[in-house]
Amino acid sequence: MSLMHEFEKRARQLGIPLSVQLDITWHCNERCVHCYLDHDGVGEMSTAKIKDVIRQLAESGTFFLTVSGGEPLVRRDCFEILGYARSLKFNVKLKTNALKIGPTEAQRLRALGIEQVQISIYSHRAEVHDAITKVPGSLNRSLEAIRFLRAQEIKVSITDVLMSQNLSDAKAVRQLAQDLGVLFEVDPTVTPKLNGDHSIVKLGITGDQLQKVFHTEEFVGNVKEFCAPVPTVDAGVLDDSTCSAGITSCYISPTGDVYPCVQFPLPCGNLRTQSFSEIWRDSRPLREVRSIRVRDLHTCSKCAHIAYCTRCPGLAHMEGDLLGISTADCAKSAARVMDGEPS
Amino acid sequence: MNSKYIARSSAIAARPLGGEMMIMSARDSTLFSLNEVATAIWEAADGTTPLADIVVLRVCAKFEIDPETAYADAEEFVSNLAQHGILLVSDQPIESQEEL
Numbered sequence: 050m051s052l053m054h055e056f057e058k059r060a061r062q063l064g065i066p067l068s069v070q071l072d073i074t075w076h077c078n079e080r081c082v083h084c085y086l087d088h089d090g091v092g093e094m095s096t097a098k099i100k101d102v103i104r105q106l107a108e109s110g111t112f113f114l115t116v117s118g119g120e121p122l123v124r125r126d127c128f129e130i131l132g133y134a135r136s137l138k139f140n141v142k143l144k145t146n147a148l149k150i151g152p153t154e155a156q157r158l159r160a161l162g163i164e165q166v167q168i169s170i171y172s173h174r175a176e177v178h179d180a181i182t183k184v185p186g187s188l189n190r191s192l193e194a195i196r197f198l199r200a201q202e203i204k205v206s207i208t209d210v211l212m213s214q215n216l217s218d219a220k221a222v223r224q225l226a227q228d229l230g231v232l233f234e235v236d237p238t239v240t241p242k243l244n245g246d247h248s249i250v251k252l253g254i255t256g257d258q259l260q261k262v263f264h265t266e267e268f269v270g271n272v273k274e275f276c277a278p279v280p281t282v283d284a285g286v287l288d289d290s291t292c293s294a295g296i297t298s299c300y301i302s303p304t305g306d307v308y309p310c311v312q313f314p315l316p317c318g319n320l321r322t323q324s325f326s327e328i329w330r331d332s333r334p335l336r337e338v339r340s341i342r343v344r345d346l347h348t349c350s351k352c353a354h355i356a357y358c359t360r361c362p363g364l365a366h367m368e369g370d371l372l373g374i375s376t377a378d379c380a381k382s383a384a385r386v387m388d389g390e391p392s
Numbered sequence: 393m394n395s396k397y398i399a400r401s402s403a404i405a406a407r408p409l410g411g412e413m414m415i416m417s418a419r420d421s422t423l424f425s426l427n428e429v430a431t432a433i434w435e436a437a438d439g440t441t442p443l444a445d446i447v448v449l450r451v452c453a454k455f456e457i458d459p460e461t462a463y464a465d466a467e468e469f470v471s472n473l474a475q476h477g478i479l480l481v482s483d484q485p486i487e488s489q490e491e492l
Binding site for chain 1: 402403404405406407408409410414416418421423424425
């Protein structure tokens, strides 16, 4: 077992929120067609309040802090917030479109010791990427920023959200990532908006396309391992929790709402009126989420794929049933095996 | 025994977890778990207290271990962490790096 798994296991036993994503704003300087956020949100936490939240997270034992948005760098206090988090010795990742990162910002991120910067790139062709972000010139600006970050030896990860609009460019984006010396991962799921609007899900790739992606070495590594035969379902699997959301990780919105995960819009409390530890310890929704075991899932517990399915409880919740299926993950499980559908 | 000074690098992430200390090097993302003794040394690494004094005050005074063995173990531990940029080591006092 790796040290990371040991930490995760210990955090689970001790009830520690090891990983937290903190969105400091939902405002953004791009308008991506598949974005799950409402950018017109108001009532963001102040700098002082965000620092207070970060201090509380440190006291609660959080180690991994992902600062995201919206576009976090549209907040003028973003570097102050990042610096405060680093002064409390968090492992900090920054999710950004990088449009506001020039040589100076890259130097500042290096000086702060940011662990990794994650940037979404949807195509190697400006006409495709810019059509998705709806910002002319955004691909070139993001790629230029990646070069500034790499010049500072900052780890960068490119995420490519696969949609019918850009799927054919994914291999070229992977090559681009290799040329830039950065990590690359594909995200094959377009999630519903946090407000419950499912209209953007149709932008995603089809089941057949997903199966091709999952059987392509460039995207999943060793295809045979990734699409391994379905493991036997035993009691251990059925007694497992379904996900780390709400157990060792959570999400905090710019307005201070606490959710189990960024794609799990189940309100658990608000940091303007309650302390983080109070919400983490006593929230009834969090307690409910933590109590769920695989055997409680009325459909999935009987499915042959459950032992390795990546079922997302947040997506199941958004489909209306916390104990039900996540259609997107059923499709992923089916696509990972050579010849099977979920039972 | 030459004086050796150690200081915590600012280029790390660290958090206590269940009696141990999780530390990740920003230089190479190596993850470490420090036990109670190692944590005591790491926390005392202020750049101005000689390692020998740290061993006597923070290790021998608290744990049942003889000073020579403790110092030899501490030197090995310090060397290992220094290779990953987690501790700074010098034969002179070191200015604190922890302000960002």
